[in-house]
Amino acid sequence: MNRQAQAVVLLLFGGAILKASFTDLYLRYVKEGLRPFLIAAGVALVATAIATLWYERRPDHDHSHHEPRVGWLLILPVLGLLLVAPPALGSFTAGQSGTLPVSGSDYAALPAGDPAPIGLLDYASRALFDEGRSLTGRRVQLTGFVTAGPGGAPMLARIVVGCCAADGRPIKVGLTGGPLIDVPAGTWIQVTGTHSAKRGEDPVNQADIAYLEVAQWQPVTPPKQQYE
Structure with missing residues (x-):
């Protein structure tokens, strides 16, 4: 050359x-x-x-x-x-990688409105380290894609990146209660619900997984920015 x-x-x-x-x-x-x-x-x-x-x-x-x-x-x-x-990193990556361990911090008030739209990482941090105190009495709305959890149960996930897809790691939120979520892995959905005290463990890396008590859900078009 x-x-x-x-x-x-x-x-x-x-x-x-x-x-x-x-x-x-x-x-x-x-x-x-x-x-x-x-x-x-x-x-x-x-x-x-x-x-x-x-x-x-x-x-x-x-x-x-x-x-x-x-x-x-x-x-x-x-x-x-x-x-x-x-395509952007999605359910395959989430299935092969353990959920991102989250850490505690000072939590700002939830966004106004009912339900309050928040990110999966924010929800998991509040649920696991704040024990849901900052979520008390509020409905939240989470958006992500479906991925298989322990035993094949559907979970909500999103890829968190520091700068680029190369360092992407999934954040996973378990789903409990509510109507059955019966869509294929990788489908983007919007879930409305309340904090659940239930916790799980990711079998990939044994990190704690927060759960959401589902009130309703619906399929949505994947957002322009699919990473958190």
Whole structure:
């Protein structure tokens, strides 16, 4: 692979990053707040590629040098971004990984409204470390995808990421009571309910699992930002 070919690969790679950044596709890889950094990286790659092509095309430049052919492997992530659109991490990841251990903190008041919409990580933390005190007397609304729990019982889950999908870990909430949830794993649902004192243990990593007393549920369209 010569430098002109390398520049073309960089150009395609930068273009693929920009394409993902200007659509919702990037949300399958990183958190929403990282979009400006992706755009900057894509612009830098495109600018580098253009500068390299200009330099290599100068008439007084020696074009005889070649780089190792392994450099062509760089085309693989480019093709992945341009031709394949993998889904966000979901029920398979949740089934293979243990629930994220949660820690206690000072809990702000729940959002106004009935039910109060909160994240799964927030609910699990309040249920496990605050013993549900900050949830007393309130109905909450959780949104996530269905995953199989101990014994095949449906649980609600969502992937929590620090910066990108590579460090994603599931947070799982058990479901008890209420109408039967009979949808396939991976289906996104919205569940309304109240705090349950029941606790479970994730068989993957033996971490505690909080439970929600289900009042009602309904299938929903997956949100634009599927990670917490």
